[in-house]
Amino acid sequence: MAFGFILASIAAGLVMMLFVNTPSEVLAQPVSRLPRTAGETFELALLTATHVAVFAFIFALIVAGLGELFSLRGVAFYLSGGVAIAFLGFIAQYASEVPGEPTILNNYALKTFLTTGFFAGFVYWLASGQFAGRVPTDVAAVALGPSSPEVVADPHPENRDEETSVVIRHPAPLETPRPTYRTLLNRLSFKKRETSTAEPESRDGLSDSDKSDANR
Numbered sequence: 001m002a003f004g005f006i007l008a009s010i011a012a013g014l015v016m017m018l019f020v021n022t023p024s025e026v027l028a029q030p031v032s033r034l035p036r037t038a039g040e041t042f043e044l045a046l047l048t049a050t051h052v053a054v055f056a057f058i059f060a061l062i063v064a065g066l067g068e069l070f071s072l073r074g075v076a077f078y079l080s081g082g083v084a085i086a087f088l089g090f091i092a093q094y095a096s097e098v099p100g101e102p103t104i105l106n107n108y109a110l111k112t113f114l115t116t117g118f119f120a121g122f123v124y125w126l127a128s129g130q131f132a133g134r135v136p137t138d139v140a141a142v143a144l145g146p147s148s149p150e151v152v153a154d155p156h157p158e159n160r161d162e163e164t165s166v167v168i169r170h171p172a173p174l175e176t177p178r179p180t181y182r183t184l185l186n187r188l189s190f191k192k193r194e195t196s197t198a199e200p201e202s203r204d205g206l207s208d209s210d211k212s213d214a215n216r
Contacts, residue, residue: 001064004128005053008060008082012120013049017041019112052120055092059085064128071133075122078129082121086113 021041029037063081066072090113093104 001068001128004124005057005060005064007127008120008124009049009053009056010046011123012052012056012086012116013045013047015116015119016048016052016112017045019108019115020044052089052116055089056085056120059088060124064124064132067129067132069133073130073132075125075129078121078125079118080121082117082119082124083114084117086117086120089113089117 021037021044026034026037026041060081063078063085067077090104090110097103
């Protein structure tokens with residue numbers, strides 16, 4: 001959760017700075033100034049990410065906690081949470097304005113905040129949200145393998161002179177499926193083994209045991 005929150009805050013700072021210094025404005029500058037502009041943009045993005053993390057910490061903790069508690073792994077939940085937190089930030093910024101100063105209440109600023117929250121929620125989902133909660137029972141059973149022998153009590157002890165019997169059920173062993181066909185060499189060897197294990201017969205078609213019975 002902490003790792004996802006840090007990455008989401010950094011993503012929010014970068015997206016917001018891309019709305020302040022748009023890529024078109026950055027590319028319009030001379031090539032010699034691009035490294036300096038990129039460095040300044042990254043520094044401002046980190047500073048903005050710090051402010052975003054301070055404001056959104058409580059709200060993000062609530063959203064992430066609900067996701068972990070109820071094993072919510074859908075991307076829509078975290079996108080909605082990120083947009084809602086960003087909208088709360090927009091409202092808080094507007095409420096803290098001083099009368100007579102330029103206002104943040106405009107479509108461009110609102111779009112900036114909502115887009116920032118969208119990408120922050122998406123990054124958190126990539127890093128942590130899609131793994132929220134416990135492992136499903138079927139996945140855990142496959143990972144653990146076959147279970148140990150199960151001990152079950154007899155449900156009808158009166159049929160055994162009131163003595164409780166215990167039935168131990170072992171899990172069925174995994175059998176490798178036999179091939180549906182055999183090669184010619186395997187068939188020949190199988191026939192050879194059958195001939196060698198059978199009782200030797202005499203030339204007249206009677207086995208040794210049949211001859212002894214006849215002599216008696």
